[in-house]
Amino acid sequence: MNSKKVLISLATVVAVAAGIIGISSSSHNNSVSTTPVPVADTPTISKTNATQKYKDGSYTATGSYRSPGGIDNVGVTVTLKKDIVTNVSITPMPHDSTSSTYQHLFLGGYQSLVVGKSIDSIKLGAVSGSSLTGIGFNDAITQIKAQARI
Amino acid sequence: MNESFDFKAIGTSWHIEFNISESIATEKIILLVKDRIELFEQHYSRFREDSFVGRIAQQAGVYELPADAENMLALYRRLYDITEGKVTPLIGEVLVAVGYDKDYSLTPQQDIKKAPLWDDVMSYNAPLLTAQRPLQLDFGALGKGYIVDIIAALFQIYDIRDYMINAGGDIAYSTTIQNVFSVGLEDPADQTKIIGVAELINKSIAGSSGNRRAWNKYHHIIDPELVESPRHIAAVWVVADTTLLADALTTALFFTTPEILKQYFDFEHVIVYNDRSAQKSDNFPGMLYS
Incomplete structure (x- = not known):
């Protein structure tokens, strides 16, 4: 597949894309309870300020996603500078697989909190969720955040 | 179902299962499926300059769209009206502005404008779409589902009545x-x-x-x-x-x-x-x- 010629479902990627752009913002719940403590041997980075959360540099991670044919991977390389993404490249690594009426409709329609069950616990023909490629990308980005965190 | 194949297209993983038909060889139907998806992408990809969407993004004018555009645009218009403009193919400009462009620049522009209002910039009377100015359209809210239906219709033509077409979790199932x-x-x-x-x-x-x-x-x-x-x-x-x-x-x-x-x-x-x-x-x- 030509990774640049992606028509539609990359929407999820935008999501993440836009998300990474926002890494520097203090937006939301990815602050782990541990307060980052400056470490003596942290490489000196020009003008690292107290609020920088990620080390400058290029990071690569492989995200995997479950496709109907098995597990597929996508490689993501991100270059960070002062918590801003300055470059991103994406490398798909596909494997060859063989492989009612309106009035009363919603009464009682609310359910208490849903819980997740293992995907393997039931025989399924397919799984539907967020766009698969996007999932792989998201996973890679999560790994990159972990790698890059100061 | 006794036949299945997997491939990647329009940015997602496809998995298709069907019962073999007497009216067409399996190899032939696989080729037809892939060709049809490719045609859809040629017409509607935001990332191809020579697609209709690519051309409309470059120049104002009157465009005669393929017949299959009508189902998409008619549904977009209904949802646009019902949601008071929230569901719109004109979101394309915003997507590009936040960095979701063909180069994956992922770099948001300084000034991200809201999407234009449909009636200010565009009219559609099948098959003609009139763009008052260059417009970045995006059919992402329904395009993937639609191409799944188009493939389902292709199966019906060849008398394949038992099939499951799964494009990244958007699924048509017939039994x-x-x-x-x-x-x-x-x-x-x-x-x-x-x-x-x-x-x-x-x-x-x-x-x-x-x-x-x-x-x-x-x-x-x-x-x-x-x-x-x-x-x-x-x-x-x-x-x-x-x-x-x-x-x-x-x-x-x-x-x-x-x-x-x-x-x-x-x-x-x-x-x-x-x-x-x-x-x-x-x-x-x-x-x-x-």
């Missing part, structure tokens, strides 16, 4: 023997889990997971007016007669209520909110775990 097809509803917080199951018989399903790991203003659905993504919903699934409708309604449910949409369309749905409370329509074919 002549009333076999149930079970589709796991992926946990929006953990892809190794499911929070329920849909059981399909001659229906389509589409899903959209909204805030999955989006940690700034954007995920894949963006409010054209606020220029930020709705955050209250974690995941949505819609079961309907066509994948086009199912796909489109998953986006619409981020912007309006199922009660309102139910006045116009026949569908069943599951919505999982950010607090993991869930709403399942009474006749949704399937169950949730709680």
Whole structure:
């Protein structure tokens, strides 16, 4: 597949894309309870300020996603500078697989909190969720955040 | 079903199963499927300068669109009106502005403008689309579902009546023997889990997971007016007669209520909110775990 010629479902990627752009913002719940403590041997980075959360540099991670044919991977390389993404490249690594009426409709329609069950616990023909490629990308980005965190 | 094949196209993984037909060889139908998807992309990809969408982005004018554009644009217009402009193909300009462009620049422009209003910049009377200025359209809210339906129609032509077409979780399922097809509803917080199951018989399903790991203003659905993504919903699934409708309604449910949409369309749905409370329509074919 030509990774640049992606028509539609990359929407999820935008999501993440836009998300990474926002890494520097203090937006939301990815602050782990541990307060980052400056470490003596942290490489000196020009003008690292107290609020920088990620080390400058290029990071690569492989995200995997479950496709109907098995597990597929996508490689993501991100270059960070002062918590801003300055470059991103994406490398798909596909494997060859063989492989009612309106009035009363919603009464009682609310359910208490849903819980997740293992995907393997039931025989399924397919799984539907967020766009698969996007999932792989998201996973890679999560790994990159972990790698890059100061 | 005794035949199956996998491939990647339009940015997602496809898995297709069908019962072999006497009227066409399996190899031939696989070629036809891939060619048809390629044609769809040639026509409507935002990332191809020579596609209709690419050309309209470059120049104002009157464009005669392929016949299959009408189903998409007609449904977009209905949803545009119902959601007061929130579901719109004109979101393309916003997507590009936040960095979702063909080079994956992922670099937001300084000044992100809201999407233009349909009647200010565009009119459509099939097959003619008139663009008052260059317009960046995007059919992402329903395009994937629609191409699944187009492939389903292709199967029907060749008398293939038992099939399952899955494009990254948007699924059309047809059975002549009333076999149930079970589709796991992926946990929006953990892809190794499911929070329920849909059981399909001659229906389509589409899903959209909204805030999955989006940690700034954007995920894949963006409010054209606020220029930020709705955050209250974690995941949505819609079961309907066509994948086009199912796909489109998953986006619409981020912007309006199922009660309102139910006045116009026949569908069943599951919505999982950010607090993991869930709403399942009474006749949704399937169950949730709680």
